[in-house]
Every structure is written in C-alpha cells, then in structure tokens.
Amino acid sequence: MDLTRRRLAQWAVALFAAPHALAALPPPVATAVKLPFTLHPDQLPIYKKELAGQAREAASLRRFPLGYGYEPDFVFSALPARPARRRRGHSGTPA
Amino acid sequence: MSRLPESTAFLGLAELGRGLRRREFTSLELTGFYLDRLRRIGPRLNAVVTLTADLAREQAHRADAEIAAGRWRGPLHGIPYGAKDLLDTAGIRTTWGAAPFRHRVPRENATVVERLQDAGAVLVAKLAMIELAGGGDYNMAGAAFTGPARNPWDPARWTGGSSSGPGAAVAAGLVGFAIGSETWGSIVNPSTWCGIAGLRPTYGRVSRAGAMALSWTMDKLGPMARRVRDLGWVLAALAGPDARDSSALPRRFRTPRYPARLEGLRLGYFPPEALPAGNPVREPYRRALALLRRLGATMLATALPDLPYGAAASLILDAEGASAFEPLIASPELQSLPDPTQIAGLAAGAHIPAVDYLRAFRFRRAAQAAFSTYLAGFDALVHPAESGLPPLADVPFDQQEKHHPIARRPPSHPPKPRRQPRNYQLGGAGNLLGLPAVAVNMGFAMPPASATEATPHPLPVGLEIVAAPLAEARLLQIAAAFEAAAGWYRHHPQVGA
Known part of the structure; x- marks a missing residue:
C-alpha cells in the first residue's frame, strides 16, 4: 500500500499541477496521496517539473539494453573500472 | 598590519614553502597575513563561514618550531589553507552551507583534515558553499545561508559551485589552497569560473570519512589551488586507504616530474x-x-x-541525495532553505x-x-x-x-x-x-x-x-x-x- 500511495502522489501532482488538486480529490484518495513532506503551493510546479525530468531520464536509460542474468559486480560500480591497456604514450607514473 | 606585500597572497605553494624554509617569513606571519585578508576581503565575496584563528595560530606556531628545528614535513608544512564547510572539524561548527545545520558542531575531524594536519598545513577558515553541496538542484547563487558567493574577477558574478568559497578564497589570495568536493561539477566549475586550478580525483582516491554525504557513490574530495603543481602536493597528502572509509582505495599518490613538452601524448x-x-x-x-x-x-x-x-548520473545523485537528507526532507526545516527549486528537487528525489x-x-x-x-x-x-x-x-x-x-x-x-x-x-x-x-x-x-x-x-x-x-x-x-x-x-x- 505504501508503494501505491507514493505512485498515486506522483500521478496526482503530475496530473493536476495546481496546489488545490489534492484537496479536490475524493476523501479516500486524498488521504491515500498525502505527501510525506510539506511543499508550498508555489513549489508544486517545480516539483512536477522535477518528476517529469526524472521520468525522461529513466526512459532514456530504459532504451539502453541490459538484458537478463547475473551482473555480480554491478553493486560495486562506483569503484573505478580497471583501466584498459593503453596503446602507447607516457606511463603517467612518476618519471 | 602585516609586513608581507600583497603579492605574497597569490604565490603558489613552492614559493610559499621556499619563503618559510629560508625564514623570509614565518608560518605565524603568513597565517596572520591570510587571516587579515579573510577578515577584510572574505565578507565582500561571501566566501567564509567560520574563521579558525585560534587553531590556526596554534598549528602555525608548531610548524614554525618544527621548521626551525630542521623537521620539515614537506611542501604543505606551515601553509594556511581553507576547507569547504562540509568537512568535519572537531569542536568547530560545520554547517554544510545550510541554515538547518548552522549550529552543527562535530566531535571529530574528517580524515582529510587529519591528513593535512599531519602534513603540517594550517587550517585558517571553513569556506562557504552552496547548501548541501547543491543536492536537489538549485536555481540561484544565493542557495547558501552565507549569501551568494561573489566572483573575485567581477563581484556582480557568481563563483560557480558548489565549492564556491574555496573558488573565491583561492582566486582572491585569502588562503594558500583549499579543499573542495565534487559530486557533479563542484570542483571543476568554480575552479574554472574563478580562474584557478582544480583536481577532481578518481572516485575512491581520497577518503570521505567525516565529510557530508550527498551521494555515496559519486562524492569526491579534492584540492583547489593557484598552480597545477600545488594540486599534486595536496593530493599526495590526502590519498590512500582509510579504515574509516572502505571506499578509499589502497593506493598512495606520488607527485610526478613535470616535463615541459607533451611529445608522445x-x-x-x-x-x-x-x-x-x-x-x-x-x-x-x-x-x-x-x-x-x-x-x-x-x-x-x-x-x-x-x-x-x-x-x-542524475538519477543516482537525486536518489542518493534524497536518502542522505531524508530526515530533513520530512521535517518542516526543509522550508528554511532559501531556494524553492532545491526544496522541490530534494522532495522529488x-x-x-x-x-x-x-x-x-x-x-x-x-x-x-x-x-x-x-x-x-x-x-x-x-x-x-x-x-x-x-x-x-x-x-x-x-x-x-x-x-x-x-x-x-x-x-x-x-x-x-x-x-x-x-x-x-x-x-x-x-x-x-x-x-x-x-x-x-x-x-x-x-x-x-x-x-x-x-x-x-x-x-x-x-x-x-x-x-x-x-x-x-x-x-x-x-x-x-x-x-x-x-x-x-x-x-x-x-x-x-
């Protein structure tokens, strides 16, 4: 139910950018979409824009095929990959 | 008033170190010189959060005694520097540039602060920054409780961010060098717009223990200075493994020789x-x-x-930032941030x-x-x-x-x-x-x-x-x-x- 509530909150704000939109929803839905933080009315359009930006970013990543299967090291992806062997040039080490 | 000429303010670390070793000036004099500039010029640029004068004099006094005794620790010994105000300093407030944290006083030093102390450097100031290092996005230079940082080349313009104070302070000759942080552009951007040199190290090169977390998998700490070679000396002091940060790689850094030509590259x-x-x-x-x-x-x-x-990068930064600041996002204090874009951005993350x-x-x-x-x-x-x-x-x-x-x-x-x-x-x-x-x-x-x-x-x-x-x-x-x-x-x- 938490997930549903969060997604509903996103949809509600995305669909009805106006600050009164949440109050205008039928009571059970309005209760369900209560946001877990407080935003002022003038911040809601920016919030909606941010959500739209995130949706675009996620969509652009979905176009990159990742497929199935184990990727046992993806959780360590922040650490730098081992540099590929360079073809030529300075060593870059103290010289 | 210091006897040192204004040109001293803009020297690189090699020249400052030479002056200290030849007793042309002491670390205490140099520290007083930079503290004076920080007091006079720092407020005009909104570059400073906290001066650390007492600690600085104590560290400078120790450096002078060691240098006089022939115990030179290296190129940072006796050199005054500034730290972006997201690096913890024991007993000295560390505000993350944001009003909700303006009274935050950590008990321990960040690892980088410890390592610079070990190298004999002298901490003179905690420097201004975009609040929370820009987490959640921002739309104004004034997204900092210290006000908009002003560019020394034209105070009507911004320094860049989020390491805005380090950029301004290094360019204006208020410190010998500074430590900034970068998650996405925060060292490179203010270094560029302030006309100085900046190094964003490889992720994992420098321990982040005791630094504010914005993005666990993208945050880096690195030096900002007036000369490129200075960056290497500072990185050599900072890099290496750290028991307090398992992401810190077990690799030291040695400064290279610097050929004048680039043949073969x-x-x-x-x-x-x-x-x-x-x-x-x-x-x-x-x-x-x-x-x-x-x-x-x-x-x-x-x-x-x-x-x-x-x-x-954006999805990772926004999601990790929202998690890092989840208690703030859920609290009414979120509304004390001055920039509505940042408030909405943190919430959206x-x-x-x-x-x-x-x-x-x-x-x-x-x-x-x-x-x-x-x-x-x-x-x-x-x-x-x-x-x-x-x-x-x-x-x-x-x-x-x-x-x-x-x-x-x-x-x-x-x-x-x-x-x-x-x-x-x-x-x-x-x-x-x-x-x-x-x-x-x-x-x-x-x-x-x-x-x-x-x-x-x-x-x-x-x-x-x-x-x-x-x-x-x-x-x-x-x-x-x-x-x-x-x-x-x-x-x-x-x-x-």
Whole structure:
C-alpha cells in the first residue's frame, strides 16, 4: 500500500499541477496521496517539473539494453573500472 | 598590519614553502597575513563561514618550531589553507552551507583534515558553499545561508559551485589552497569560473570519512589551488586507504616530474566548431588546442560514445541525495532553505523508484566497460570545462537564460541530456564513471554587454582534462605543461588591499 500511495502522489501532482488538486480529490484518495513532506503551493510546479525530468531520464536509460542474468559486480560500480591497456604514450607514473 | 606585500597572497605553494624554509617569513606571519585578508576581503565575496584563528595560530606556531628545528614535513608544512564547510572539524561548527545545520558542531575531524594536519598545513577558515553541496538542484547563487558567493574577477558574478568559497578564497589570495568536493561539477566549475586550478580525483582516491554525504557513490574530495603543481602536493597528502572509509582505495599518490613538452601524448578533443558561433569560450578553446599541439601532443578529434551518462548520473545523485537528507526532507526545516527549486528537487528525489536507481547502477557498469575501451585510444581528453561564463550572482539562473545566453544552469543539474550536445556530457560521464579531471585556466573572455551590468569585466574560462581512473599524475603533467606555456596563472583579480 505504501508503494501505491507514493505512485498515486506522483500521478496526482503530475496530473493536476495546481496546489488545490489534492484537496479536490475524493476523501479516500486524498488521504491515500498525502505527501510525506510539506511543499508550498508555489513549489508544486517545480516539483512536477522535477518528476517529469526524472521520468525522461529513466526512459532514456530504459532504451539502453541490459538484458537478463547475473551482473555480480554491478553493486560495486562506483569503484573505478580497471583501466584498459593503453596503446602507447607516457606511463603517467612518476618519471 | 602585516609586513608581507600583497603579492605574497597569490604565490603558489613552492614559493610559499621556499619563503618559510629560508625564514623570509614565518608560518605565524603568513597565517596572520591570510587571516587579515579573510577578515577584510572574505565578507565582500561571501566566501567564509567560520574563521579558525585560534587553531590556526596554534598549528602555525608548531610548524614554525618544527621548521626551525630542521623537521620539515614537506611542501604543505606551515601553509594556511581553507576547507569547504562540509568537512568535519572537531569542536568547530560545520554547517554544510545550510541554515538547518548552522549550529552543527562535530566531535571529530574528517580524515582529510587529519591528513593535512599531519602534513603540517594550517587550517585558517571553513569556506562557504552552496547548501548541501547543491543536492536537489538549485536555481540561484544565493542557495547558501552565507549569501551568494561573489566572483573575485567581477563581484556582480557568481563563483560557480558548489565549492564556491574555496573558488573565491583561492582566486582572491585569502588562503594558500583549499579543499573542495565534487559530486557533479563542484570542483571543476568554480575552479574554472574563478580562474584557478582544480583536481577532481578518481572516485575512491581520497577518503570521505567525516565529510557530508550527498551521494555515496559519486562524492569526491579534492584540492583547489593557484598552480597545477600545488594540486599534486595536496593530493599526495590526502590519498590512500582509510579504515574509516572502505571506499578509499589502497593506493598512495606520488607527485610526478613535470616535463615541459607533451611529445608522445595522444589527446582526444572535441572540435570547437561544436560550440555555436559567438560563444565566448570557443576562441580561447581553439587557442588552447593550438598550444597543446605546439607543445608536441598529438591531437585527435573525437566524440564520446553515445550513451545516457547524464540521465544515469542524475538519477543516482537525486536518489542518493534524497536518502542522505531524508530526515530533513520530512521535517518542516526543509522550508528554511532559501531556494524553492532545491526544496522541490530534494522532495522529488524521494520518489525515484528503486528499479530506476538500480537500472542506473547496472548501466554504470556497462558504461565503464565501454568507456574504458574508448579511453584506451587516448592518454587524456580535453574540452572546455564550461561552455559559458559565470552568471550574475543576484539574479535566478533561469531568469538569466532568456536574457543572457551565456548563463547556464548550475553544474549539479545541467540541462537534461537530450538537450545537451553529446560531447558536453563529459561532466556527467566523468562523475558517473569516477574518472579524474583537472581544470586549468585557458584565458579570459568578455561577456556581452547587458542592461544589468554597467562595466563588464573579462572573466576566466577553463580547460578540463579527463583521463582513465587513477591517471592523476598524467593529468597533472599535461595541465602543468599547458599552464606554464600559457602563462595565465600570472593574472590575479583586483580585490583590493
């Protein structure tokens, strides 16, 4: 139910950018979409824009095929990959 | 009043260290000199959060005693420096640049503060920053409880961020060097716009223990200084494993020798023609490429592999930032931040689905493999660190875009990927993939005349050099050769005596 509530909150704000939109929803839905933080009315359009930006970013990543299967090291992806062997040039080490 | 001439303020670490060893001045005198400048000039630039005068005098006194006894610790011994106010200092407030944390006093030092203390450096100031290092995005230079940081080259303009205080303080000669942090552009951008040198180390090069967390998998700490070689000395003091931070790699850093020429190096570059005609950075960039060629480098036009780096970096940063600041986002104190864009952005980050965050992680590993193959064809990539000049400090960024085509959104949240030319995604790619970068001044450009500015000033533009993970020595060699041949480091802003 938490997930549903969060997604509903996103949809509600995305669909009805106006600050009164949440109050205008039928009571059970309005209760369900209560946001877990407080935003002022003038911040809601920016919030909606941010959500739209995130949706675009996620969509652009979905176009990159990742497929199935184990990727046992993806959780360590922040650490730098081992540099590929360079073809030529300075060593870059103290010289 | 100090007996030291104003020119001392702009010396590099080699000259400052030489002066200390030859007893031309003491560390205590140098510390007093910089503290005086921090007091007089710092407030004009909104560069300082807290002066650490008592600690500084104590450290300087110890350095003088050791140097007099012949126990020289190295090139940072006795040198005053400033730390971005997201690095914990025991018993000294560390505010993260944000009003909700303005009374926060940590009990321990950050590892980098400890390491600089071990190297004999003298902490003189905690320096201003964009609040929470820009987490959640921001739309104004004033997104800091200390007010908008002002550029020493033109106080009507912004310094860049989020390491705004370090940029201003180094450029204005208020400290010997500074430590900044970068998640996405926060060292490279203010170094560029303040006309100094900055190093974003490889992810994992420098321990982040005791630093504010914005993005666990993208935050880096690194030096900002007036000369490229200074960056190497500071990195050598900072790098290495740390029991307090398991992401810190077990690799020390040794400063390289610095050849004057670049023969044998293959540098990939993005053609200047990709910048629109009339762009103020285009001509300095073209001249920089010509200079690198004259220095002997083999210049190879290239284009980045076409991958959604920016999208992945943005999703990871926003999701991790929302998690890092979850208690603040849920609290009424969120509304005490001055920038509505940042408030809304932090809140929106809390709604990124886990599946999107994980997809960005999986993509990052695949992109690292692709980029590693791509980078194998080059010793480094060079490109303009910023494609525009610093925006005005007192006008929201989005209001300047309409009237000032040179202004751009802040680096923590650049234009959405589909609006970015592919090659200008190198900032996103470099930070997503943990690659090191050096920013070095490549000249000055005049902003177009505007109704809001009576007298436009020439403003610094910078070259960014990016290489494979752990190739900082090569980056510094390239940047130092360029810096010496170009000579822009000899120019300093007129900030008043």
